Amino acid sequence: MKKSVFMGTLAAAGLVATGAMAQDAGSSTLAAVKDHGALKCGVNPGTPGFAAPDASGVWKGFDVDLCRAVAAAIFGDPEKVEYTPLTSAVRFTALSSGEVDMLARNTTWTFSRDVDLKAEFTGVNYYDGQGFMIPKDLGVSSAKELEGATVCIETGTTTELNLADYFRTNGMDYEPVPVESFTEAQNQFLAGACDVYTTDASALAASRASFENPSDYVVLPEIISKEPLGPLVRHGDSEWGDVVRWTLNAMVSAEELGVTSENATEMAAGTDNPEINRLLGVEGELGAMLGLPNEWAFNVITMVGNYGETFEANIGESTPVGLARGLNALWTEGGLIYSPPFR
């Protein structure tokens, strides 16, 4: 008697479990995003210029613009984004557990993250490298003079790994002060709890710009690593990966082709350049192939801007962050920014 009750419940348990299984199979992120009505985007908790809420609590920044562009491509509305601020240490868990649909959070594309962590990088929106910042009055002019220094590093970053390698290969000692967030790192650094703050050079510039007396601090000339920063999605949903990848490519192509948020409407009436026509959805069915409205790229460009426009508006030389295009200029102008063709 008891046995049959037991068997019955086991069977029920099996049913419940398989039921749950059936429900999940074949879920596509794009469909889920459309269903949800908004894009869940993981961003940096607050690096000025890249991602930070402004005085009225609206997220602004270069990485934020990527989230907005993807939302514009899907919904035709760049405001349909739910931002999740993520520290370096939790970002991959948040992505793989499905808490966010994509990360646009100065994350370095590395082999192990791509292959072993099961993330899929969908391009590079900023070519960066790791640098060092130090108070001017310490009189240090090269990273090679940092023997014995105390260094603030954020845990869970490539920064932490590069730093260990750099000091070991140069036969120098240092004392790591692990911190959990950008703000904490800045506070410790300003309080003098560490001599050196090291992270991606772009973030160093952003951080220095936010100091009261930026000129009291210098960024050392050495760049000790390659940090290609870009958006990423979960491994295993290539359709969704394509949406994010080609949204970024559309922004780059727009700059290459001279399409801006200002002239896009005019060009959408039709031009004699077939690639512009395909990009703006005047010709062909590129949007439909992605599962998006045909004017997806037009929306991205008019609502968010092309790559160069968002760069200049958020981190360019006219902003407090003041970064030159450098490596991030178009390939035609000596940089590395390049989009595969739209055809």
Place this chain on the structure above:
Amino acid sequence: MTTMIDPPKADGFRISQLLYDTRYRAITIQVIAVIAFAMIAVFLLVNVNRNLASLGKEIDFGFLSNPSNYDIQQVLVDYSSQSSNLRAAYVGLLNTLFVAFLGCILATLIGVTAGVLRLSKNWLVAKIMTVYVETFRNIPVVIWIIATMAVLSEALPQPRAFRGENPDASMWLWDSVAVTGRGTYIPRPEWGAGSIFVVITFLLSLVAIWAFGRWSKRRFEATGQILPNVWIKLAIFAVPTLLVFFILGRPIALVSPALKGFNFQGGIQLSNSFLALWLALSVYTGSFIAEIVRSGILAISKGQSEAAFALGMRPSRTMNLVILPQALRVIIPPLISQFLNLTKNSSLALAVGYQDLRATLGGTTMNNTGRELECMLLMMMIYLVVSLLISSGMNVYNKSMKLKER
């Protein structure tokens, strides 16, 4: 209620009896509970496996033997960024145990003092202790940890303030201790030739103190005479060791920290993250221990102390010989759980960047390898084992303190 007295029916078993017959009902409920539990467990396991498979991540502990690639601030054993992730976890575990061990000692000292003083007849002392207990145990410990860290790193001078002709800050205790915003640097012993003999002599004196204690107690029981125990013990503690130390020509030297380059070098560094965690955990847990001690003492009936006074015992002796030995029986069991709490709370190290087990295995390693499930399982297992070891150790002590019925 009639079922209670109904004799079992002769005509066999009916399903409804499972529910209405008290002879079966208890079993039915237990079976249902077990089945429900098994269902949940199966569901979770199936779910985890399916999700891991769809992410393409099978459970695999191979990452433990790969190089960790990161450095750790406080290492008690040999470690470099080339060591394995397992080694990093071990370093983290030692850091956890280090702060937990020192924390338990300091918390007990603080707690016992505060608990006894809270019963003091001196109004001011008693009130101060009440304020201490109430403020500390009513504010979450993580806030104390962060606040302590903030005070240490913002309020104390940085190493560079010690530099120059007229430095803004100076070292303490005849230039042997540097208290800075990065940590406190204390002198480090340097073991010269022959120092082993000093250490051996010291250990032997400890044994001698113990032996003397037993001997003097037996003598007291036999003759009723009290020796100046404290002084004799102090003498055994210090004299032979000092003698050997000087005869061998002072083989152990103390090296004071000195400012060199960016930091103080040469001494032992107690980083601020360690100090903040240690102090905050101890003071916080101490407030709970104070309450345990106070209630333990109050649990001893007043008759006991009155009887002791009637025999002409001084208050301090009454406390040491009559009240505390009995109170300990009440105090130890809840004290064990405070030690366990402190050990587990040490995982809040994260808040100040002290690299304990949670920050190495469950932090950087987990992050770099993406092995969340494996790291979490390992970490839970390790904390469980540590906790079980602490409580079984304390239980042995508890047994030895129990009322022995003869």
